[in-house]
Amino acid sequence: MNAPVTPWDAAQAIPRSDGARVDHIAVLELVPPGARVLDIGCGDGTLLALLRDRRGVDGRGIELSREGVNACLARGLPVIQGDADTDLENYPDDAFDVVVLSQTIQATRNPRIVLEHLLRIGRQVVISFPNFGHWRVRAELALRGRMPVTELMPEAWYETQNIHHCTIRDFVGLCRVVGARIERAAALDASGRPMRFSMPWWVWNLIGAQGVFLLRRGEGAGPG
Numbered sequence: 001m002n003a004p005v006t007p008w009d010a011a012q013a014i015p016r017s018d019g020a021r022v023d024h025i026a027v028l029e030l031v032p033p034g035a036r037v038l039d040i041g042c043g044d045g046t047l048l049a050l051l052r053d054r055r056g057v058d059g060r061g062i063e064l065s066r067e068g069v070n071a072c073l074a075r076g077l078p079v080i081q082g083d084a085d086t087d088l089e090n091y092p093d094d095a096f097d098v099v100v101l102s103q104t105i106q107a108t109r110n111p112r113i114v115l116e117h118l119l120r121i122g123r124q125v126v127i128s129f130p131n132f133g134h135w136r137v138r139a140e141l142a143l144r145g146r147m148p149v150t151e152l153m154p155e156a157w158y159e160t161q162n163i164h165h166c167t168i169r170d171f172v173g174l175c176r177v178v179g180a181r182i183e184r185a186a187a188l189d190a191s192g193r194p195m196r197f198s199m200p201w202w203v204w205n206l207i208g209a210q211g212v213f214l215l216r217r218g219e220g221a222g223p224g
């Protein structure tokens with residue numbers, strides 16, 4: 001778990017003249033042009049539209065909220081209403097080149113099962129999530145004794161949809177449990193920019209505000 005990982009220059013690889021969120025650019029850089037993509041928990045379709053417009057992907061989406069689905073349809077995106085915890089089992093193996101789960105895994109009821117399905121459905125999986133091991137989160141708990149409220153986690157504990165507080169090291173451990181191979185990884189700072197130097201996992205776990213991972217199914221991986 002202490003092995004260093006080399007980051008990539010995602011924040012500079014693609015111009016941001018259209019005002020796209022920097023963390024979305026980090027995800028965008030990992031998706032090959034023209035890929036068949038499933039974006040799970042796609043919200044209002046901002047990332048999926050970016051993938052369509054900038055990468056020319058054949059994109060589909062799943063979104064839990066009716067408001068989000070309506071916003072996606074208004075953008076001309078093929079999105080259906082669905083729940084990552086219950087509906088992924090209906091998708092066949094290798095149905096997509098890339099499956100994207102952006103800022104969502106911590107809000108699912110069964111993250112391990114969800115990740116196993118992602119690895120089964122997609123040839124590659126891109127996941128991003130807020131890092132609950134960040135030093136500001138730790139400081140809030142240590143000094144004030146309260147669940148933190150930050151830019152990435154703006155809701156109070158009784159309003160948040162985040163039900164599994166995952167750190168970068170936690171996620172690396174989950175990847176090992178399900179047999180996922182980490183192909184690329186980056187810790188993002190508070191502004192969403194990838195940190196541009198190699199470091200052990202425990203350092204990323206302390207100073208990274210978000211984690212972004214590119215995964216591939218390993219030998220024997222699949223829903224248990």
